[in-house]
Amino acid sequence: MHRWTDPAETPPGLRPCVATFGNFDGVHLGHRAVLARLVAEATERGLPSVAVTFDPHPAAIFHPDTLELISPGRLRDDLLATTGIDGLLVLDFTEEFAQQTAEEFIVHTFVETLGAQVIVVGEDARGFGRGYTGDVSTLAALGAEHGFDVVVLDDLGNGERWSSSAVRRHLAAGEIAEASAVLGRPxxxxxxxxxxxxxxxxxxxxxxxxxxxxxxxxxxxxxxxxxxxxxxxxxxxxxxxxxxxxxxxxxxxxxxxxxxxxxxxxxxxxxxxxxxxxxxxxxxxxxxxxxxxxxxxxxxxxxxxxxxxxxxxxxxxxx
The missing domain is CATH 2.40.30.30 (Riboflavin kinase-like)
Structure with missing residues:
Protein backbone atom coordinates (compact mmCIF):
# COMPACT_ATOMS: atom_id res chain seq x y z
CA MET A 1 0.00 0.00 0.00
CA HIS A 2 1.31 3.43 -0.97
CA ARG A 3 0.61 6.11 1.66
CA TRP A 4 0.90 9.82 0.93
CA THR A 5 -0.30 13.09 2.44
CA ASP A 6 -0.02 15.76 -0.25
CA PRO A 7 -2.75 15.59 -2.92
CA ALA A 8 -0.34 17.27 -5.35
CA GLU A 9 1.97 14.25 -5.02
CA THR A 10 -0.63 11.67 -6.01
CA PRO A 11 1.22 8.94 -7.93
CA PRO A 12 0.12 8.79 -11.59
CA GLY A 13 -0.34 5.03 -11.20
CA LEU A 14 -3.08 5.56 -8.62
CA ARG A 15 -5.33 7.70 -10.81
CA PRO A 16 -7.90 7.16 -12.17
CA CYS A 17 -9.13 4.87 -9.43
CA VAL A 18 -11.99 3.49 -7.37
CA ALA A 19 -12.09 5.38 -4.07
CA THR A 20 -13.68 5.61 -0.65
CA PHE A 21 -13.30 7.89 2.35
CA GLY A 22 -13.84 7.91 6.09
CA ASN A 23 -12.19 8.14 9.50
CA PHE A 24 -11.83 4.34 9.73
CA ASP A 25 -11.28 4.42 13.48
CA GLY A 26 -10.69 0.82 14.53
CA VAL A 27 -10.90 -0.52 10.95
CA HIS A 28 -13.78 -2.71 12.16
CA LEU A 29 -15.81 -5.20 10.13
CA GLY A 30 -18.08 -2.48 8.74
CA HIS A 31 -15.05 -0.60 7.41
CA ARG A 32 -13.59 -3.83 6.08
CA ALA A 33 -16.79 -4.62 4.20
CA VAL A 34 -16.62 -1.24 2.44
CA LEU A 35 -12.91 -1.70 1.71
CA ALA A 36 -13.47 -5.23 0.39
CA ARG A 37 -16.14 -3.90 -1.97
CA LEU A 38 -13.73 -1.11 -2.95
CA VAL A 39 -11.05 -3.63 -3.89
CA ALA A 40 -13.58 -5.83 -5.73
CA GLU A 41 -14.92 -2.89 -7.76
CA ALA A 42 -11.38 -1.78 -8.58
CA THR A 43 -10.37 -5.28 -9.67
CA GLU A 44 -13.45 -5.65 -11.86
CA ARG A 45 -12.72 -2.34 -13.60
CA GLY A 46 -8.96 -2.82 -13.83
CA LEU A 47 -8.29 0.23 -11.65
CA PRO A 48 -6.34 0.83 -8.43
CA SER A 49 -8.19 1.10 -5.12
CA VAL A 50 -7.63 4.19 -2.95
CA ALA A 51 -8.93 5.12 0.50
CA VAL A 52 -8.95 8.71 1.75
CA THR A 53 -8.78 9.46 5.46
CA PHE A 54 -7.85 12.31 7.79
CA ASP A 55 -5.23 13.16 10.37
CA PRO A 56 -6.02 14.26 12.95
CA HIS A 57 -9.51 12.83 13.38
CA PRO A 58 -12.03 15.68 12.89
CA ALA A 59 -13.20 15.25 16.47
CA ALA A 60 -9.72 16.23 17.65
CA ILE A 61 -10.28 19.66 16.10
CA PHE A 62 -13.87 20.33 17.10
CA HIS A 63 -14.41 18.12 20.17
CA PRO A 64 -10.93 17.37 21.54
CA ASP A 65 -12.12 16.23 24.98
CA THR A 66 -15.04 14.06 23.97
CA LEU A 67 -13.63 11.22 21.89
CA GLU A 68 -10.94 8.62 22.54
CA LEU A 69 -9.77 6.89 19.36
CA ILE A 70 -9.65 3.13 19.06
CA SER A 71 -6.75 3.08 16.60
CA PRO A 72 -5.26 6.54 16.03
CA GLY A 73 -2.77 7.58 13.36
CA ARG A 74 -0.18 5.01 12.42
CA LEU A 75 -2.06 2.19 14.14
CA ARG A 76 -5.09 2.85 11.91
CA ASP A 77 -2.91 3.14 8.79
CA ASP A 78 -1.18 -0.17 9.55
CA LEU A 79 -4.58 -1.85 9.86
CA LEU A 80 -5.74 -0.32 6.58
CA ALA A 81 -2.62 -1.72 4.89
CA THR A 82 -3.88 -5.24 5.66
CA THR A 83 -7.09 -4.78 3.64
CA GLY A 84 -5.56 -5.07 0.18
CA ILE A 85 -6.05 -1.46 -0.93
CA ASP A 86 -3.46 0.03 -3.26
CA GLY A 87 -3.27 3.56 -1.88
CA LEU A 88 -4.05 5.61 1.22
CA LEU A 89 -4.28 9.40 1.00
CA VAL A 90 -4.11 10.93 4.49
CA LEU A 91 -5.39 14.50 4.39
CA ASP A 92 -4.38 17.10 6.97
CA PHE A 93 -7.63 17.96 8.73
CA THR A 94 -7.63 21.58 9.86
CA GLU A 95 -10.31 24.18 10.59
CA GLU A 96 -9.57 25.66 7.16
CA PHE A 97 -9.96 22.26 5.49
CA ALA A 98 -13.30 21.83 7.27
CA GLN A 99 -14.64 24.99 5.64
CA GLN A 100 -14.92 23.24 2.28
CA THR A 101 -18.48 22.56 1.20
CA ALA A 102 -19.39 18.95 0.53
CA GLU A 103 -19.18 19.66 -3.20
CA GLU A 104 -15.77 21.33 -2.91
CA PHE A 105 -14.40 18.40 -0.92
CA ILE A 106 -15.68 15.74 -3.32
CA VAL A 107 -14.74 17.59 -6.51
CA HIS A 108 -11.26 18.65 -5.39
CA THR A 109 -10.30 15.35 -3.74
CA PHE A 110 -12.00 12.73 -5.87
CA VAL A 111 -12.61 14.33 -9.27
CA GLU A 112 -9.57 16.56 -9.68
CA THR A 113 -6.95 14.82 -7.51
CA LEU A 114 -7.81 11.13 -7.84
CA GLY A 115 -9.84 11.00 -11.04
CA ALA A 116 -12.21 8.64 -9.23
CA GLN A 117 -14.51 6.71 -11.53
CA VAL A 118 -16.34 5.10 -8.62
CA ILE A 119 -16.83 6.12 -4.97
CA VAL A 120 -17.77 3.31 -2.58
CA VAL A 121 -19.37 4.18 0.79
CA GLY A 122 -21.56 2.72 3.49
CA GLU A 123 -25.11 3.96 3.70
CA ASP A 124 -24.19 5.88 6.86
CA ALA A 125 -21.78 8.13 4.90
CA ARG A 126 -22.91 11.53 6.05
CA GLY A 127 -21.71 14.67 7.75
CA PHE A 128 -18.93 15.56 5.32
CA GLY A 129 -18.29 19.09 4.14
CA ARG A 130 -18.93 22.39 5.90
CA GLY A 131 -21.88 22.16 8.26
CA TYR A 132 -21.82 18.34 7.98
CA THR A 133 -24.29 18.60 5.10
CA GLY A 134 -22.93 15.94 2.75
CA ASP A 135 -24.58 12.52 2.58
CA VAL A 136 -25.27 9.67 0.16
CA SER A 137 -27.77 11.73 -1.83
CA THR A 138 -25.14 14.47 -2.17
CA LEU A 139 -22.69 11.93 -3.57
CA ALA A 140 -25.27 10.60 -6.03
CA ALA A 141 -26.03 14.09 -7.34
CA LEU A 142 -22.34 14.97 -7.68
CA GLY A 143 -21.66 11.65 -9.39
CA ALA A 144 -24.33 12.37 -11.98
CA GLU A 145 -22.86 15.82 -12.57
CA HIS A 146 -19.17 14.91 -12.63
CA GLY A 147 -19.27 11.46 -14.17
CA PHE A 148 -18.46 9.02 -11.36
CA ASP A 149 -20.53 6.10 -10.09
CA VAL A 150 -21.55 5.72 -6.46
CA VAL A 151 -21.76 2.31 -4.78
CA VAL A 152 -23.55 2.26 -1.41
CA LEU A 153 -23.38 -0.67 1.02
CA ASP A 154 -26.20 -1.30 3.47
CA ASP A 155 -25.47 -0.98 7.18
CA LEU A 156 -23.85 -4.20 8.31
CA GLY A 157 -23.73 -6.16 11.53
CA ASN A 158 -24.42 -9.51 13.11
CA GLY A 159 -27.07 -8.65 15.66
CA GLU A 160 -25.31 -5.38 16.43
CA ARG A 161 -24.46 -2.66 13.95
CA TRP A 162 -20.73 -2.62 13.23
CA SER A 163 -19.58 0.83 14.29
CA SER A 164 -16.68 2.56 16.02
CA SER A 165 -19.02 3.82 18.75
CA ALA A 166 -20.02 0.22 19.53
CA VAL A 167 -16.37 -0.77 19.88
CA ARG A 168 -15.66 2.17 22.21
CA ARG A 169 -18.68 1.29 24.33
CA HIS A 170 -17.62 -2.35 24.69
CA LEU A 171 -14.01 -1.49 25.50
CA ALA A 172 -15.08 1.04 28.14
CA ALA A 173 -17.10 -1.75 29.78
CA GLY A 174 -14.29 -4.31 29.49
CA GLU A 175 -16.39 -6.35 27.06
CA ILE A 176 -13.47 -7.65 25.04
CA ALA A 177 -15.32 -10.48 23.30
CA GLU A 178 -18.04 -8.09 22.15
CA ALA A 179 -15.49 -5.53 20.95
CA SER A 180 -13.59 -8.24 19.08
CA ALA A 181 -16.81 -9.36 17.39
CA VAL A 182 -17.24 -5.88 15.89
CA LEU A 183 -13.55 -5.40 15.10
CA GLY A 184 -13.13 -8.85 13.59
CA ARG A 185 -9.89 -9.20 15.57
CA PRO A 186 -8.59 -8.57 19.10
Missing part, protein backbone atom coordinates in the same frame (compact mmCIF):
# COMPACT_ATOMS: atom_id res chain seq x y z
CA UNK A 187 -8.25 -4.94 20.14
CA UNK A 188 -4.64 -3.80 20.22
CA UNK A 189 -2.35 -1.10 21.56
CA UNK A 190 1.16 -0.24 20.39
CA UNK A 191 3.85 1.58 22.33
CA UNK A 192 7.38 1.61 23.68
CA UNK A 193 8.27 -0.36 26.81
CA UNK A 194 9.32 1.98 29.63
CA UNK A 195 10.45 1.56 33.21
CA UNK A 196 7.75 1.33 35.83
CA UNK A 197 7.89 0.80 39.59
CA UNK A 198 9.53 -2.65 39.07
CA UNK A 199 7.06 -4.23 41.49
CA UNK A 200 6.27 -7.00 39.04
CA UNK A 201 9.90 -8.07 38.89
CA UNK A 202 10.14 -7.96 42.68
CA UNK A 203 7.08 -10.22 42.89
CA UNK A 204 8.47 -12.67 40.33
CA UNK A 205 6.31 -11.46 37.41
CA UNK A 206 8.32 -8.86 35.42
CA UNK A 207 6.06 -6.75 33.25
CA UNK A 208 6.50 -4.64 30.13
CA UNK A 209 4.98 -1.23 30.85
CA UNK A 210 3.63 0.63 27.82
CA UNK A 211 4.56 4.29 27.57
CA UNK A 212 1.78 6.80 28.37
CA UNK A 213 1.76 7.97 24.73
CA UNK A 214 1.03 4.50 23.35
CA UNK A 215 -1.45 4.27 20.49
CA UNK A 216 -4.81 2.62 21.00
CA UNK A 217 -7.80 3.00 23.29
CA UNK A 218 -7.14 1.73 26.82
CA UNK A 219 -9.92 -0.70 27.82
CA UNK A 220 -11.58 -0.87 31.24
CA UNK A 221 -9.36 -1.63 34.22
CA UNK A 222 -8.81 -5.32 34.74
CA UNK A 223 -6.65 -8.35 33.98
CA UNK A 224 -6.70 -9.72 30.44
CA UNK A 225 -5.32 -12.71 28.58
CA UNK A 226 -3.65 -11.67 25.36
CA UNK A 227 -0.54 -11.47 23.26
CA UNK A 228 2.59 -9.33 23.29
CA UNK A 229 4.24 -8.85 19.90
CA UNK A 230 7.79 -7.53 19.54
CA UNK A 231 7.48 -5.31 16.48
CA UNK A 232 11.15 -5.51 15.50
CA UNK A 233 11.16 -9.30 15.26
CA UNK A 234 10.57 -11.11 11.96
CA UNK A 235 7.12 -12.58 11.39
CA UNK A 236 8.45 -16.14 11.60
CA UNK A 237 10.59 -15.53 14.70
CA UNK A 238 9.24 -17.66 17.59
CA UNK A 239 10.15 -14.79 19.92
CA UNK A 240 7.93 -12.32 18.06
CA UNK A 241 4.44 -13.02 19.45
CA UNK A 242 4.24 -14.33 23.01
CA UNK A 243 1.34 -15.22 25.35
CA UNK A 244 0.79 -12.64 28.07
CA UNK A 245 -1.25 -11.57 31.06
CA UNK A 246 -2.10 -7.89 30.66
CA UNK A 247 -3.00 -5.62 33.56
CA UNK A 248 -4.81 -2.30 33.14
CA UNK A 249 -5.29 -0.04 36.14
CA UNK A 250 -3.72 1.97 38.95
CA UNK A 251 -2.34 -0.89 41.09
CA UNK A 252 -4.73 -0.16 43.99
CA UNK A 253 -3.04 -2.67 46.31
CA UNK A 254 -0.05 -0.30 46.30
CA UNK A 255 -2.22 2.87 46.44
CA UNK A 256 -1.29 3.76 42.89
CA UNK A 257 -2.84 6.77 41.18
CA UNK A 258 -1.47 6.53 37.63
CA UNK A 259 -3.33 4.30 35.17
CA UNK A 260 -0.95 1.95 33.37
CA UNK A 261 -0.99 -0.89 30.86
CA UNK A 262 1.56 -3.62 31.56
CA UNK A 263 2.05 -7.13 30.21
CA UNK A 264 3.71 -10.16 31.77
CA UNK A 265 4.92 -12.67 29.20
CA UNK A 266 3.84 -16.02 30.61
CA UNK A 267 6.62 -18.01 32.28
CA UNK A 268 9.36 -15.63 31.10
CA UNK A 269 11.66 -13.76 33.46
CA UNK A 270 14.58 -13.49 31.03
CA UNK A 271 13.23 -10.86 28.63
CA UNK A 272 14.67 -7.35 28.47
CA UNK A 273 12.07 -5.38 26.52
CA UNK A 274 12.96 -1.84 27.62
CA UNK A 275 12.84 0.68 24.76
CA UNK A 276 11.37 -1.93 22.40
CA UNK A 277 8.20 -1.17 20.48
CA UNK A 278 5.57 -3.78 21.26
CA UNK A 279 1.93 -4.43 20.46
CA UNK A 280 -0.43 -5.94 23.03
CA UNK A 281 -3.67 -7.62 21.97
CA UNK A 282 -6.55 -8.13 24.39
CA UNK A 283 -8.19 -11.54 23.92
CA UNK A 284 -10.22 -12.18 27.08
CA UNK A 285 -10.98 -10.31 30.30
CA UNK A 286 -10.08 -12.45 33.31
CA UNK A 287 -11.40 -10.18 36.07
CA UNK A 288 -11.75 -6.53 37.10
CA UNK A 289 -8.99 -4.76 39.02
CA UNK A 290 -9.16 -5.53 42.74
CA UNK A 291 -7.50 -4.19 45.86
CA UNK A 292 -5.92 -6.89 48.02
CA UNK A 293 -5.26 -6.65 51.74
CA UNK A 294 -1.83 -8.29 51.55
CA UNK A 295 0.96 -9.17 49.14
CA UNK A 296 0.20 -12.84 49.79
CA UNK A 297 -3.39 -12.41 48.59
CA UNK A 298 -2.16 -10.52 45.53
CA UNK A 299 0.36 -13.24 44.65
CA UNK A 300 -2.31 -15.94 45.03
CA UNK A 301 -4.63 -14.02 42.70
CA UNK A 302 -1.85 -13.41 40.17
CA UNK A 303 -0.98 -17.12 40.07
CA UNK A 304 -4.64 -17.92 39.39
CA UNK A 305 -4.84 -15.22 36.71
CA UNK A 306 -1.81 -16.63 34.92
CA UNK A 307 -3.22 -20.17 35.01
CA UNK A 308 -6.44 -18.83 33.50
CA UNK A 309 -4.48 -16.98 30.80
CA UNK A 310 -2.67 -20.20 29.88
CA UNK A 311 -5.98 -22.03 29.53
CA UNK A 312 -7.59 -19.24 27.47
CA UNK A 313 -4.67 -18.86 25.07
CA UNK A 314 -3.81 -22.56 24.70
CA UNK A 315 -6.27 -23.10 21.85
CA UNK A 316 -6.02 -19.67 20.22
CA UNK A 317 -3.74 -18.74 17.32
CA UNK A 318 -2.43 -15.14 17.47
CA UNK A 319 -3.94 -12.80 14.87
Missing amino acids: HRMTGTVVHGAHRGRELGYPTANLSPDSLGLVPADGVYAGWLTRVSKADDDPERTLPAAISVGTNPTFDGTVRTVEAYVLDRTDLDLYDEEVTVEFVHRIRPTLRFDSIEELLEAMAGDIDTCRQVLASIVPS
Whole structure:
Protein backbone atom coordinates (compact mmCIF):
# COMPACT_ATOMS: atom_id res chain seq x y z
CA MET A 1 0.00 0.00 0.00
CA HIS A 2 1.31 3.43 -0.97
CA ARG A 3 0.61 6.11 1.66
CA TRP A 4 0.90 9.82 0.93
CA THR A 5 -0.30 13.09 2.44
CA ASP A 6 -0.02 15.76 -0.25
CA PRO A 7 -2.75 15.59 -2.92
CA ALA A 8 -0.34 17.27 -5.35
CA GLU A 9 1.97 14.25 -5.02
CA THR A 10 -0.63 11.67 -6.01
CA PRO A 11 1.22 8.94 -7.93
CA PRO A 12 0.12 8.79 -11.59
CA GLY A 13 -0.34 5.03 -11.20
CA LEU A 14 -3.08 5.56 -8.62
CA ARG A 15 -5.33 7.70 -10.81
CA PRO A 16 -7.90 7.16 -12.17
CA CYS A 17 -9.13 4.87 -9.43
CA VAL A 18 -11.99 3.49 -7.37
CA ALA A 19 -12.09 5.38 -4.07
CA THR A 20 -13.68 5.61 -0.65
CA PHE A 21 -13.30 7.89 2.35
CA GLY A 22 -13.84 7.91 6.09
CA ASN A 23 -12.19 8.14 9.50
CA PHE A 24 -11.83 4.34 9.73
CA ASP A 25 -11.28 4.42 13.48
CA GLY A 26 -10.69 0.82 14.53
CA VAL A 27 -10.90 -0.52 10.95
CA HIS A 28 -13.78 -2.71 12.16
CA LEU A 29 -15.81 -5.20 10.13
CA GLY A 30 -18.08 -2.48 8.74
CA HIS A 31 -15.05 -0.60 7.41
CA ARG A 32 -13.59 -3.83 6.08
CA ALA A 33 -16.79 -4.62 4.20
CA VAL A 34 -16.62 -1.24 2.44
CA LEU A 35 -12.91 -1.70 1.71
CA ALA A 36 -13.47 -5.23 0.39
CA ARG A 37 -16.14 -3.90 -1.97
CA LEU A 38 -13.73 -1.11 -2.95
CA VAL A 39 -11.05 -3.63 -3.89
CA ALA A 40 -13.58 -5.83 -5.73
CA GLU A 41 -14.92 -2.89 -7.76
CA ALA A 42 -11.38 -1.78 -8.58
CA THR A 43 -10.37 -5.28 -9.67
CA GLU A 44 -13.45 -5.65 -11.86
CA ARG A 45 -12.72 -2.34 -13.60
CA GLY A 46 -8.96 -2.82 -13.83
CA LEU A 47 -8.29 0.23 -11.65
CA PRO A 48 -6.34 0.83 -8.43
CA SER A 49 -8.19 1.10 -5.12
CA VAL A 50 -7.63 4.19 -2.95
CA ALA A 51 -8.93 5.12 0.50
CA VAL A 52 -8.95 8.71 1.75
CA THR A 53 -8.78 9.46 5.46
CA PHE A 54 -7.85 12.31 7.79
CA ASP A 55 -5.23 13.16 10.37
CA PRO A 56 -6.02 14.26 12.95
CA HIS A 57 -9.51 12.83 13.38
CA PRO A 58 -12.03 15.68 12.89
CA ALA A 59 -13.20 15.25 16.47
CA ALA A 60 -9.72 16.23 17.65
CA ILE A 61 -10.28 19.66 16.10
CA PHE A 62 -13.87 20.33 17.10
CA HIS A 63 -14.41 18.12 20.17
CA PRO A 64 -10.93 17.37 21.54
CA ASP A 65 -12.12 16.23 24.98
CA THR A 66 -15.04 14.06 23.97
CA LEU A 67 -13.63 11.22 21.89
CA GLU A 68 -10.94 8.62 22.54
CA LEU A 69 -9.77 6.89 19.36
CA ILE A 70 -9.65 3.13 19.06
CA SER A 71 -6.75 3.08 16.60
CA PRO A 72 -5.26 6.54 16.03
CA GLY A 73 -2.77 7.58 13.36
CA ARG A 74 -0.18 5.01 12.42
CA LEU A 75 -2.06 2.19 14.14
CA ARG A 76 -5.09 2.85 11.91
CA ASP A 77 -2.91 3.14 8.79
CA ASP A 78 -1.18 -0.17 9.55
CA LEU A 79 -4.58 -1.85 9.86
CA LEU A 80 -5.74 -0.32 6.58
CA ALA A 81 -2.62 -1.72 4.89
CA THR A 82 -3.88 -5.24 5.66
CA THR A 83 -7.09 -4.78 3.64
CA GLY A 84 -5.56 -5.07 0.18
CA ILE A 85 -6.05 -1.46 -0.93
CA ASP A 86 -3.46 0.03 -3.26
CA GLY A 87 -3.27 3.56 -1.88
CA LEU A 88 -4.05 5.61 1.22
CA LEU A 89 -4.28 9.40 1.00
CA VAL A 90 -4.11 10.93 4.49
CA LEU A 91 -5.39 14.50 4.39
CA ASP A 92 -4.38 17.10 6.97
CA PHE A 93 -7.63 17.96 8.73
CA THR A 94 -7.63 21.58 9.86
CA GLU A 95 -10.31 24.18 10.59
CA GLU A 96 -9.57 25.66 7.16
CA PHE A 97 -9.96 22.26 5.49
CA ALA A 98 -13.30 21.83 7.27
CA GLN A 99 -14.64 24.99 5.64
CA GLN A 100 -14.92 23.24 2.28
CA THR A 101 -18.48 22.56 1.20
CA ALA A 102 -19.39 18.95 0.53
CA GLU A 103 -19.18 19.66 -3.20
CA GLU A 104 -15.77 21.33 -2.91
CA PHE A 105 -14.40 18.40 -0.92
CA ILE A 106 -15.68 15.74 -3.32
CA VAL A 107 -14.74 17.59 -6.51
CA HIS A 108 -11.26 18.65 -5.39
CA THR A 109 -10.30 15.35 -3.74
CA PHE A 110 -12.00 12.73 -5.87
CA VAL A 111 -12.61 14.33 -9.27
CA GLU A 112 -9.57 16.56 -9.68
CA THR A 113 -6.95 14.82 -7.51
CA LEU A 114 -7.81 11.13 -7.84
CA GLY A 115 -9.84 11.00 -11.04
CA ALA A 116 -12.21 8.64 -9.23
CA GLN A 117 -14.51 6.71 -11.53
CA VAL A 118 -16.34 5.10 -8.62
CA ILE A 119 -16.83 6.12 -4.97
CA VAL A 120 -17.77 3.31 -2.58
CA VAL A 121 -19.37 4.18 0.79
CA GLY A 122 -21.56 2.72 3.49
CA GLU A 123 -25.11 3.96 3.70
CA ASP A 124 -24.19 5.88 6.86
CA ALA A 125 -21.78 8.13 4.90
CA ARG A 126 -22.91 11.53 6.05
CA GLY A 127 -21.71 14.67 7.75
CA PHE A 128 -18.93 15.56 5.32
CA GLY A 129 -18.29 19.09 4.14
CA ARG A 130 -18.93 22.39 5.90
CA GLY A 131 -21.88 22.16 8.26
CA TYR A 132 -21.82 18.34 7.98
CA THR A 133 -24.29 18.60 5.10
CA GLY A 134 -22.93 15.94 2.75
CA ASP A 135 -24.58 12.52 2.58
CA VAL A 136 -25.27 9.67 0.16
CA SER A 137 -27.77 11.73 -1.83
CA THR A 138 -25.14 14.47 -2.17
CA LEU A 139 -22.69 11.93 -3.57
CA ALA A 140 -25.27 10.60 -6.03
CA ALA A 141 -26.03 14.09 -7.34
CA LEU A 142 -22.34 14.97 -7.68
CA GLY A 143 -21.66 11.65 -9.39
CA ALA A 144 -24.33 12.37 -11.98
CA GLU A 145 -22.86 15.82 -12.57
CA HIS A 146 -19.17 14.91 -12.63
CA GLY A 147 -19.27 11.46 -14.17
CA PHE A 148 -18.46 9.02 -11.36
CA ASP A 149 -20.53 6.10 -10.09
CA VAL A 150 -21.55 5.72 -6.46
CA VAL A 151 -21.76 2.31 -4.78
CA VAL A 152 -23.55 2.26 -1.41
CA LEU A 153 -23.38 -0.67 1.02
CA ASP A 154 -26.20 -1.30 3.47
CA ASP A 155 -25.47 -0.98 7.18
CA LEU A 156 -23.85 -4.20 8.31
CA GLY A 157 -23.73 -6.16 11.53
CA ASN A 158 -24.42 -9.51 13.11
CA GLY A 159 -27.07 -8.65 15.66
CA GLU A 160 -25.31 -5.38 16.43
CA ARG A 161 -24.46 -2.66 13.95
CA TRP A 162 -20.73 -2.62 13.23
CA SER A 163 -19.58 0.83 14.29
CA SER A 164 -16.68 2.56 16.02
CA SER A 165 -19.02 3.82 18.75
CA ALA A 166 -20.02 0.22 19.53
CA VAL A 167 -16.37 -0.77 19.88
CA ARG A 168 -15.66 2.17 22.21
CA ARG A 169 -18.68 1.29 24.33
CA HIS A 170 -17.62 -2.35 24.69
CA LEU A 171 -14.01 -1.49 25.50
CA ALA A 172 -15.08 1.04 28.14
CA ALA A 173 -17.10 -1.75 29.78
CA GLY A 174 -14.29 -4.31 29.49
CA GLU A 175 -16.39 -6.35 27.06
CA ILE A 176 -13.47 -7.65 25.04
CA ALA A 177 -15.32 -10.48 23.30
CA GLU A 178 -18.04 -8.09 22.15
CA ALA A 179 -15.49 -5.53 20.95
CA SER A 180 -13.59 -8.24 19.08
CA ALA A 181 -16.81 -9.36 17.39
CA VAL A 182 -17.24 -5.88 15.89
CA LEU A 183 -13.55 -5.40 15.10
CA GLY A 184 -13.13 -8.85 13.59
CA ARG A 185 -9.89 -9.20 15.57
CA PRO A 186 -8.59 -8.57 19.10
CA HIS A 187 -8.25 -4.94 20.14
CA ARG A 188 -4.64 -3.80 20.22
CA MET A 189 -2.35 -1.10 21.56
CA THR A 190 1.16 -0.24 20.39
CA GLY A 191 3.85 1.58 22.33
CA THR A 192 7.38 1.61 23.68
CA VAL A 193 8.27 -0.36 26.81
CA VAL A 194 9.32 1.98 29.63
CA HIS A 195 10.45 1.56 33.21
CA GLY A 196 7.75 1.33 35.83
CA ALA A 197 7.89 0.80 39.59
CA HIS A 198 9.53 -2.65 39.07
CA ARG A 199 7.06 -4.23 41.49
CA GLY A 200 6.27 -7.00 39.04
CA ARG A 201 9.90 -8.07 38.89
CA GLU A 202 10.14 -7.96 42.68
CA LEU A 203 7.08 -10.22 42.89
CA GLY A 204 8.47 -12.67 40.33
CA TYR A 205 6.31 -11.46 37.41
CA PRO A 206 8.32 -8.86 35.42
CA THR A 207 6.06 -6.75 33.25
CA ALA A 208 6.50 -4.64 30.13
CA ASN A 209 4.98 -1.23 30.85
CA LEU A 210 3.63 0.63 27.82
CA SER A 211 4.56 4.29 27.57
CA PRO A 212 1.78 6.80 28.37
CA ASP A 213 1.76 7.97 24.73
CA SER A 214 1.03 4.50 23.35
CA LEU A 215 -1.45 4.27 20.49
CA GLY A 216 -4.81 2.62 21.00
CA LEU A 217 -7.80 3.00 23.29
CA VAL A 218 -7.14 1.73 26.82
CA PRO A 219 -9.92 -0.70 27.82
CA ALA A 220 -11.58 -0.87 31.24
CA ASP A 221 -9.36 -1.63 34.22
CA GLY A 222 -8.81 -5.32 34.74
CA VAL A 223 -6.65 -8.35 33.98
CA TYR A 224 -6.70 -9.72 30.44
CA ALA A 225 -5.32 -12.71 28.58
CA GLY A 226 -3.65 -11.67 25.36
CA TRP A 227 -0.54 -11.47 23.26
CA LEU A 228 2.59 -9.33 23.29
CA THR A 229 4.24 -8.85 19.90
CA ARG A 230 7.79 -7.53 19.54
CA VAL A 231 7.48 -5.31 16.48
CA SER A 232 11.15 -5.51 15.50
CA LYS A 233 11.16 -9.30 15.26
CA ALA A 234 10.57 -11.11 11.96
CA ASP A 235 7.12 -12.58 11.39
CA ASP A 236 8.45 -16.14 11.60
CA ASP A 237 10.59 -15.53 14.70
CA PRO A 238 9.24 -17.66 17.59
CA GLU A 239 10.15 -14.79 19.92
CA ARG A 240 7.93 -12.32 18.06
CA THR A 241 4.44 -13.02 19.45
CA LEU A 242 4.24 -14.33 23.01
CA PRO A 243 1.34 -15.22 25.35
CA ALA A 244 0.79 -12.64 28.07
CA ALA A 245 -1.25 -11.57 31.06
CA ILE A 246 -2.10 -7.89 30.66
CA SER A 247 -3.00 -5.62 33.56
CA VAL A 248 -4.81 -2.30 33.14
CA GLY A 249 -5.29 -0.04 36.14
CA THR A 250 -3.72 1.97 38.95
CA ASN A 251 -2.34 -0.89 41.09
CA PRO A 252 -4.73 -0.16 43.99
CA THR A 253 -3.04 -2.67 46.31
CA PHE A 254 -0.05 -0.30 46.30
CA ASP A 255 -2.22 2.87 46.44
CA GLY A 256 -1.29 3.76 42.89
CA THR A 257 -2.84 6.77 41.18
CA VAL A 258 -1.47 6.53 37.63
CA ARG A 259 -3.33 4.30 35.17
CA THR A 260 -0.95 1.95 33.37
CA VAL A 261 -0.99 -0.89 30.86
CA GLU A 262 1.56 -3.62 31.56
CA ALA A 263 2.05 -7.13 30.21
CA TYR A 264 3.71 -10.16 31.77
CA VAL A 265 4.92 -12.67 29.20
CA LEU A 266 3.84 -16.02 30.61
CA ASP A 267 6.62 -18.01 32.28
CA ARG A 268 9.36 -15.63 31.10
CA THR A 269 11.66 -13.76 33.46
CA ASP A 270 14.58 -13.49 31.03
CA LEU A 271 13.23 -10.86 28.63
CA ASP A 272 14.67 -7.35 28.47
CA LEU A 273 12.07 -5.38 26.52
CA TYR A 274 12.96 -1.84 27.62
CA ASP A 275 12.84 0.68 24.76
CA GLU A 276 11.37 -1.93 22.40
CA GLU A 277 8.20 -1.17 20.48
CA VAL A 278 5.57 -3.78 21.26
CA THR A 279 1.93 -4.43 20.46
CA VAL A 280 -0.43 -5.94 23.03
CA GLU A 281 -3.67 -7.62 21.97
CA PHE A 282 -6.55 -8.13 24.39
CA VAL A 283 -8.19 -11.54 23.92
CA HIS A 284 -10.22 -12.18 27.08
CA ARG A 285 -10.98 -10.31 30.30
CA ILE A 286 -10.08 -12.45 33.31
CA ARG A 287 -11.40 -10.18 36.07
CA PRO A 288 -11.75 -6.53 37.10
CA THR A 289 -8.99 -4.76 39.02
CA LEU A 290 -9.16 -5.53 42.74
CA ARG A 291 -7.50 -4.19 45.86
CA PHE A 292 -5.92 -6.89 48.02
CA ASP A 293 -5.26 -6.65 51.74
CA SER A 294 -1.83 -8.29 51.55
CA ILE A 295 0.96 -9.17 49.14
CA GLU A 296 0.20 -12.84 49.79
CA GLU A 297 -3.39 -12.41 48.59
CA LEU A 298 -2.16 -10.52 45.53
CA LEU A 299 0.36 -13.24 44.65
CA GLU A 300 -2.31 -15.94 45.03
CA ALA A 301 -4.63 -14.02 42.70
CA MET A 302 -1.85 -13.41 40.17
CA ALA A 303 -0.98 -17.12 40.07
CA GLY A 304 -4.64 -17.92 39.39
CA ASP A 305 -4.84 -15.22 36.71
CA ILE A 306 -1.81 -16.63 34.92
CA ASP A 307 -3.22 -20.17 35.01
CA THR A 308 -6.44 -18.83 33.50
CA CYS A 309 -4.48 -16.98 30.80
CA ARG A 310 -2.67 -20.20 29.88
CA GLN A 311 -5.98 -22.03 29.53
CA VAL A 312 -7.59 -19.24 27.47
CA LEU A 313 -4.67 -18.86 25.07
CA ALA A 314 -3.81 -22.56 24.70
CA SER A 315 -6.27 -23.10 21.85
CA ILE A 316 -6.02 -19.67 20.22
CA VAL A 317 -3.74 -18.74 17.32
CA PRO A 318 -2.43 -15.14 17.47
CA SER A 319 -3.94 -12.80 14.87
